[in-house]
Amino acid sequence: xxxxxxxxxxxxxxxxxxxxxxxxxxxxxxxxxxxxxxxxxxxxxxxxxxxxxxxxxxxxxxxxxxxxxxxxxxxxxxxxxxxxxxxxxxxxxxxxxxxxxxxxxxxxxxxxxxxxxxxxxxxxxxxxxxxxxxxxxxxxxxxxxxxxxxxxxxxxxxxxxxxxxxxxxxxxxxxxxxxxxxxxxxxxxxxxxxxxxxxxxxxxxxxxxxxxxxxxxxxxxxxxxxxxxxxxxxxxxxxxxxxxxxxxxxxxxxxxxxxxxxxxxxxxxxxxxxxxxxxxxxxxxxxxxxxxxxxxxxxxxxxxxxxxxxxxxxxxxxxxxxxxxxxxxxxxxxxxxxxxxx
Amino acid sequence: xxxxxxxxxxxxxxxxxxxxxxxxxxxxxxxxxxxxxxxxxxxxxxxxxxxxxxxxxxxxxxxxxxxxxxxxxxxxxxxxxxxxxxxxxxxxxxxxxxxxxxxxxxxxxxxxxxxxxxxxxxxxxxxxxxxxxxxxxxxxxxxxxxxxxxxxxxxxxxxxxxxxxxxxxxxxxxxxxxxxxxxxxxxxxxxxxxxxxxxxxxxxxxxxxxxxxxxxxxxxxxxxxxxxxxxxxxxxxxxxxxxxxxxxxxxxxxxxxxxxxxxxxxxxxxxxxxxxxxxxxxxxxxxxxxxxxxxxxxxxxxxxxxxxxxxxxxxxxxxxxxxxxxxxxxxxxxxxxxxxxxxxxxxxxxxxxxxxxxxxxxxxxxxxxxxxxxxxxxxxxxxxxxxxxxxxxxx
Numbered sequence: 117x118x119x120x121x122x123x124x125x126x127x128x129x130x131x132x133x134x135x136x137x138x139x140x141x142x143x144x145x146x147x148x149x150x151x152x153x154x155x156x157x158x159x160x161x162x163x164x165x166x167x168x169x170x171x172x173x174x175x176x177x178x179x180x181x182x183x184x185x186x187x188x189x190x191x192x193x194x195x196x197x198x199x200x201x202x203x204x205x206x207x208x209x210x211x212x213x214x215x216x217x218x219x220x221x222x223x224x225x226x227x228x229x230x231x232x233x234x235x236x237x238x239x240x241x242x243x244x245x246x247x248x249x250x251x252x253x254x255x256x257x258x259x260x261x262x263x264x265x266x267x268x269x270x271x272x273x274x275x276x277x278x279x280x281x282x283x284x285x286x287x288x289x290x291x292x293x294x295x296x297x298x299x300x301x302x303x304x305x306x307x308x309x310x311x312x313x314x315x316x317x318x319x320x321x322x323x324x325x326x327x328x329x330x331x332x333x334x335x336x337x338x339x340x341x342x343x344x345x346x347x348x349x350x351x352x353x354x355x356x357x358x359x360x361x362x363x364x365x366x367x368x369x370x371x372x373x374x375x376x377x378x379x380x381x382x383x384x385x386x387x388x389x390x391x392x393x394x395x396x397x398x399x400x401x402x403x404x405x406x407x408x409x410x411x412x413x414x415x416x417x418x419x420x421x422x423x424x425x426x427x428x429x430x431x432x433x434x435x436x437x438x439x440x441x442x443x444x445x446x447x448x449x450x451x452x453x454x455x456x457x458x
Numbered sequence: 459x460x461x462x463x464x465x466x467x468x469x470x471x472x473x474x475x476x477x478x479x480x481x482x483x484x485x486x487x488x489x490x491x492x493x494x495x496x497x498x499x500x501x502x503x504x505x506x507x508x509x510x511x512x513x514x515x516x517x518x519x520x521x522x523x524x525x526x527x528x529x530x531x532x533x534x535x536x537x538x539x540x541x542x543x544x545x546x547x548x549x550x551x552x553x554x555x556x557x558x559x560x561x562x563x564x565x566x567x568x569x570x571x572x573x574x575x576x577x578x579x580x581x582x583x584x585x586x587x588x589x590x591x592x593x594x595x596x597x598x599x600x601x602x603x604x605x606x607x608x609x610x611x612x613x614x615x616x617x618x619x620x621x622x623x624x625x626x627x628x629x630x631x632x633x634x635x636x637x638x639x640x641x642x643x644x645x646x647x648x649x650x651x652x653x654x655x656x657x658x659x660x661x662x663x664x665x666x667x668x669x670x671x672x673x674x675x676x677x678x679x680x681x682x683x684x685x686x687x688x689x690x691x692x693x694x695x696x697x698x699x700x701x702x703x704x705x706x707x708x709x710x711x712x713x714x715x716x717x718x719x720x721x722x723x724x725x726x727x728x729x730x731x732x733x734x735x736x737x738x739x740x741x742x743x744x745x746x747x748x749x750x751x752x753x754x755x756x757x758x759x760x761x762x763x764x765x766x767x768x769x770x771x772x773x774x775x776x777x778x779x780x781x782x783x784x785x786x787x788x789x790x791x792x793x794x795x796x797x798x799x800x801x802x803x804x805x806x807x808x809x810x811x812x813x814x815x816x817x818x819x820x821x822x823x824x825x826x827x828x829x830x831x832x833x834x835x836x837x838x839x840x841x842x843x844x845x846x847x848x849x850x851x852x853x
Contacts, residue, residue: 160696160778167527167690171683174531178538178680192543208528211494215532218498219539223512296717296755307723308716311732356716357732445498 123437124188126195126220127430128181130213131205131233132260133157133164134423135176139188139195140430144242147188149420149427152176155300162299163289170208177216184426192224199433202230202443203453204260210449218445229433230443233424234455237390238267239435240421240428248415253384255375257399258391259285259300262371264329264378265455267388270435273456276378277329284367285393287333291340291363295356305360306396312361317343319366321373329378336366364398372402379410388415395422459516459671462501462540463664466493466533467525467553468572468631470657473501475510476519476664483508484661493532501536512544517676519667521658522550523685524580524609525572530684541679548682549667549675554607556663557630558584560655563599566625571632574609577639579632580687581615582607583622609687612636616643625649629656703751705784707791710739710746710758717755718748725774727836735760738771745795749775749784757784759792761804768796768848770806773815789822797851804848807841809834819844 121142129136133154139147154172158164185192200217203210214230221228238254250270256263262279282290285302292301297308319339322332340363347354379387387407393399400416407414421428460482463474471493474484485504487496505512520537523530541548557570563586572580583604590597605618612632616639619626628640629651640648650656670676689697710718715735722729730738738744738760745768749757757775761768775784796804807830808815824844833841 156777161692165690165692168692170527170531171686171690174534174538175683177535178542181542182680208531211528212531212535215494215497215535216539216542219536220543222498222502223540223543296714297720298717298754304720308719308732311719353712355736356713357719360716445502446495448492448494 123196123434124190124194125197125199125229125430125433125437126181126184126192127199127231127426127433128177128213128217129201129233129236129424129426129429130173130177131201131203131210132424133169133172133209134425135173135180136424136426137177137181137184138426138430139184139190140427140434143239143431143434144246146243146427146430147190148184149425150180150184150187151420151423151425152180159299162293164206166206166208169206170212173209173212177212181216181220192220195224195226197221197227197229197433197437199229199231199429199436201233201236201429202447203233203450205233205449205451207449207451210451214447214449218447222445227437228443228445228447229436229441230447231429231432231436232453232455234261234263234265235271235273235432236428238265238273238388239432240390240417240425241388241415242431243421243427244418245415248386248388251384252386252388252415253375253379253382254388254390255371255394255403256391257284257371257389257393259283259289259302261391262331262333263455264375266378266382266384271439271441275455277327277331277374279331279333280324281332281334282337284331284333284371285391287337287367288393290337291360294341294344295359297356302393302396305364306398308357309361309364309398312355312357312359314361314365316355316358317362319343319362321366321370323370323373329374331370331374333367336363368396368398368402371399372406375403376406376410379412385412386415387412390417390422392423395419459668460514461517461519461549461664461667461671462512462515463519463660463667464497464501464533464537465521465553465556465658465660465663466497466529467521467523468529468658471496471500472658472660473497473504474660474664475504475508475515476661476668478668481661481664484659486657486659488657493529497532497536512540515544515546517547517549517667517671519549519551519663520682521553521556521663522682523553524574524607524687525553527686530686534682534684538679538682541682546679547676548679549670550677550682550685551663551666551670552607552685553658554580554582555584555603556666557658558582559601559662559666560629560659561627561651562586564627566627567604567619567622569615569619569626569628570630571615571628571636572630573632573635574688577612578609579612579615579636580607580609581632583618607687612639613643616640620645622646627651631657699752705756705782705787706750707747707787708750710748712736712739714748714755715739718758721755721758721774721776722772724776730772745792747788747791749788751779751784757788759788761792763799763801766800766802768792768801768804770804773806785818786822793849794851796848802848803845805843805845807833807843810840810842816842822846823849
């Protein structure tokens with residue numbers, strides 16, 4: 117028997133527009149983390165085009181995997197298990213990674229572990245924080261997700277709140293498009309907001325009465341669009357940097373407020389953020405402030421582990437591996453996979 | 459030689475192990491379940507049944523397209539994963555060729571049709587011809603491609619078949635879909651292949667695969683990708699939009715500052731901030747223009763004027779709109795404004811190493827006046843000074 121402390125996982129991620137592979141040792145030590153981004157391709161369309169994403173995945177996947185193995189200086193024979201994102205995400209995109217991972221695991225007679233994409237994002241926090249262990253609260257924010265999750269134990273999650281409409285990253289994209297910044301909106305708004313006045317315009321923050329941890333961003337989005345339309349109708353000029361800064365302030369405030377409400381209610385003393393929007397500088401700064409005020413530890417991944425990557429899938433797969441999760445050769449992509457479902 | 463063959467291009471999932479002159483195993487399923495759930499378990503079952511050591515395979519043959527985009531990718535990713543893990547080459551067998559080879563020995567036109575929706579089919583035309591050898595009765599049957607696989611409207615296919623004027627045998631999942639259209643349009647004798655041979659069969663893919671391999675026709679697992687024969691809908695629509703789109707030049711507004719600052723950030727290492735762009739806009743001595751395409755800013759020009767001179771501070775086009783004449787349109791608009799304001803000469807400086815920009819300005823009529831040494835920083839570089847006279851605007 118191999119020591120349980122010496123597990124190497126080859127992880128594959130292809131749920132959206134990044135083709136990624138990584139080798140992770142014992143869930144926390146990243147031996148390699150290769151990401152082939154398609155962002156320049158999708159910029160032309162103002163968002164991710166599923167068919168184009170899927171085509172690009174099949175074109176790049178072997179190259180990315182071989183690079184990950186090479187950089188980790190490891191052979192497939194020395195890999196203990198293959199981890200792969202099997203949902204949620206774009207079905208055509210997921211299928212490429214799933215079929216590839218299954219074939220590799222089958223040919224090398226290795227265990228196959230399907231990983232939930234959000235579980236991966238949450239687990240990204242383990243990579244750089246050796247002291248972080250459940251239980252903790254985690255806010256997962258990205259282009260497709262806005263979830264407030266209680267991580268009770270490895271692989272055990274309770275969703276406390278989620279968005280009722282648009283994901284926060286999606287809202288960033290829409291606002292960015294409206295003020296002419298283009299796709300992807302998150303980093304562009306973040307940068308231009310630094311030149312604007314966050315108090316120039318007061319945009320509303322939605323709170324939902326019967327669900328204190330749920331989010332809603334469609335109202336915020338509409339009020340930004342209404343503001344711009346109003347200016348145009350009156351023939352007034354507006355400053356996009358001020359809009360970006362004011363919008364960002366409203367979005368971040370509601371994320372922080374709901375998160376801290378949950379922190380207080382659940383008596384947690386560890387809080388983490390994850391997902392693409394977790395790289396947002398304003399969100400990081402405000403969360404840090406709020407956590408410091410409560411004397412709690414605040415965890416956040418480096419930007420490279422915030423964006424979709426395979427290292428986070430390797431981290432999650434490790435704990436699934438220890439828990440005995442194994443998938444069969446009939447593993448399918450599940451585009452709307454629920455967190456905690458096996 | 460031993461080949462593992464895979465075809466998941468259509469509704470049928472099929473896998474086989476083929477050796478030089480015989481099929482060792484074949485497993486074919488034409489059922490509702492998705493290929494993602496069936497394909498690898500089928501390979502596994504088949505391998506169990508014949509005690510297959512995967513390492514004994516010499517190559518993996520895969521139906522490389524056309525077909526259902528997702529189906530192709532499941533087969534392709536499975537083959538690529540196996541190839542990567544086993545360090546074996548892949549053999550790309552065109553799907554329609556594989557379908558046609560089902561009808562070995564048929565000396566009529568073999569015409570596979572796969573439903574590609576919207577009255578289109580993936581198709582091709584094939585036949586077998588006898589090549590008699592001297593002094594014996596054996597004669598080789600040669601597989602001939604009359605028309606290579608392609609995507610075509612059913613009407614166009616019918617027209618071509620009528621021109622060929624030979625009897626035709628159809629097969630493929632397009633038959634039940636377009637049977638009536640064929641009946642109405644064909645002027646040649648035609649028939650349909652029976653159930654035993656009218657869909658994808660991996661044994662055929664493997665058989666053709668061995669032929670291709672022996673001809674040196676194989677690739678690495680990394681190189682392999684499906685051949686769709688069709689661009690994605692998004693790409694097609696974008697190409698049409700781009701073709702129709704005209705570049706419109708207008709004055710830059712305060713509302714454009716963020717978009718321009720974003721482009722600055724993407725294009726220049728010493729990018730201007732939004733505030734710097736706002737200041738240029740507010741300065742009455744500047745000319746600030748943007749070029750728009752389908753409502754999106756794709757380029758801009760910022761020029762400082764002094765007396766009868768205009769000095770280009772910034773001229774840029776976003777990466778994806780270059781070589782579409784955006785910068786030329788901006789320069790044309792600048793000439794008009796300069797002419798109206800009695801400005802006579804346009805000046806600029808450009809990085810020594812920026813070949814594209816230098817070529818553009820030369821083509822636009824600028825000539826070199828001199829060099830300002832080490833003018834630029836990050837990286838340090840000489841500036842090439844250029845100028846030309848304002849082009850007169852015809853009234």
